[in-house]
Amino acid sequence: MQHLLGINELDKAQIEQFLSRAQEIAAQLKKGDWDNERLKNKIILHLFFEHSTRTLTSFEIAAKRLGAQVVNWNPETSSLSKGENFIDTIETLTSMKPDAIVMRHADYGAPLTVASKAKCPVINGGDSWREHPTQALLDALTMIDHFGGLGGLNVTIIGDIAHSRVASSNMQLLTKMGANVRVIAPKVLMPESLPFDNIKKFHTLKDGLPNSDVVMTLRLQKERMDRALISSDEAYFNEFGLTLNILDKYAPKAVVMDPGPLVRNVQIADDIAEDPQRSLILKQVANGIPTRMAVLDMLVGA
Numbered sequence: 001m002q003h004l005l006g007i008n009e010l011d012k013a014q015i016e017q018f019l020s021r022a023q024e025i026a027a028q029l030k031k032g033d034w035d036n037e038r039l040k041n042k043i044i045l046h047l048f049f050e051h052s053t054r055t056l057t058s059f060e061i062a063a064k065r066l067g068a069q070v071v072n073w074n075p076e077t078s079s080l081s082k083g084e085n086f087i088d089t090i091e092t093l094t095s096m097k098p099d100a101i102v103m104r105h106a107d108y109g110a111p112l113t114v115a116s117k118a119k120c121p122v123i124n125g126g127d128s129w130r131e132h133p134t135q136a137l138l139d140a141l142t143m144i145d146h147f148g149g150l151g152g153l154n155v156t157i158i159g160d161i162a163h164s165r166v167a168s169s170n171m172q173l174l175t176k177m178g179a180n181v182r183v184i185a186p187k188v189l190m191p192e193s194l195p196f197d198n199i200k201k202f203h204t205l206k207d208g209l210p211n212s213d214v215v216m217t218l219r220l221q222k223e224r225m226d227r228a229l230i231s232s233d234e235a236y237f238n239e240f241g242l243t244l245n246i247l248d249k250y251a252p253k254a255v256v257m258d259p260g261p262l263v264r265n266v267q268i269a270d271d272i273a274e275d276p277q278r279s280l281i282l283k284q285v286a287n288g289i290p291t292r293m294a295v296l297d298m299l300v301g302a
């Protein structure tokens with residue numbers, strides 16, 4: 001495997017390889033004993049055309065923990081702002097021969113274009129509503145840590161399914177790994193087709209939540225809506241916002257996950273986001289490090 005562009009390209013065995021390497025690295029990090037020179041002398045170029053808090057920082061820490069050097073390219077101070085086009089910018093940057101590129105872009109499939117030009121591994125840190133593969137891997141690692149495995153787990157994803165790359169990558173990974181996936185969304189935010197026929201669609205929390213082991217909330221991806229699809233944040237919260245009360249009523253045993261950014265009291269109430277018993281949100285963030293270390297180790301260290 002040369003690149004990591006999407007979960008759609010991975011089979012179950014390849015997903016398992018990433019996850020077991022991430023588990024090994026997580027255990028080594030805990031003991032304070034890992035190979036911190038694994039990527040010594042490697043230079044990793046970060047091309048983030050969209051904003052990021054967790055993914056960008058987590059990739060940078062992961063790379064540095066493995067001894068690599070990171071170059072953070074900034075689109076706002078680049079020649080793109082002088083009128084250079086995307087392909088010329090990419091050809092310029094890849095001519096400098098980085099050892100790997102980690103990128104995020106608003107255009108559908110942009111990492112595939114970069115992978116076709118680059119002579120090094122390309123890792124997708126999120127493109128459009130298509131894929132966010134390392135998020136799905138770190139989410140899977142978090143569920144495995146908590147439940148011991150993914151097979152047979154009932155995972156319910158609530159929110160902007162139509163525009164969320166996290167939903168897209170998670171639906172694919174979890175189904176490939178044998179979990180039962182359900183999605184809950186208002187009709188305007190539910191895509192017509194989902195990646196697998198056995199993913200069940202619901203339009204109310206009351207119908208979709210019962211028997212969930214994991215409930216994942218998502219941000220409204222307003223930047224990808226071509227018009228206002230939701231009357232107001234308040235109206236959305238009233239119908240689809242996850243509160244402790246709703247969770248206790250319909251899925252009392254479920255834990256809660258969210259990839260962030262956490263838009264409180266729109267997708268998730270304060271009382272759940274801060275509940276150390278029910279919320280795995282900060283564990284997800286922490287698991288981003290061993291997951292991305294595993295991806296870099298397997299693709300760049302090879």
Ligand code: ASP
Nearest residue numbers: 126165166219259260261
């Ligand atoms: N951070 C995630 C992403 O980049 C989720 C989000 O932005 O809502 O897709």
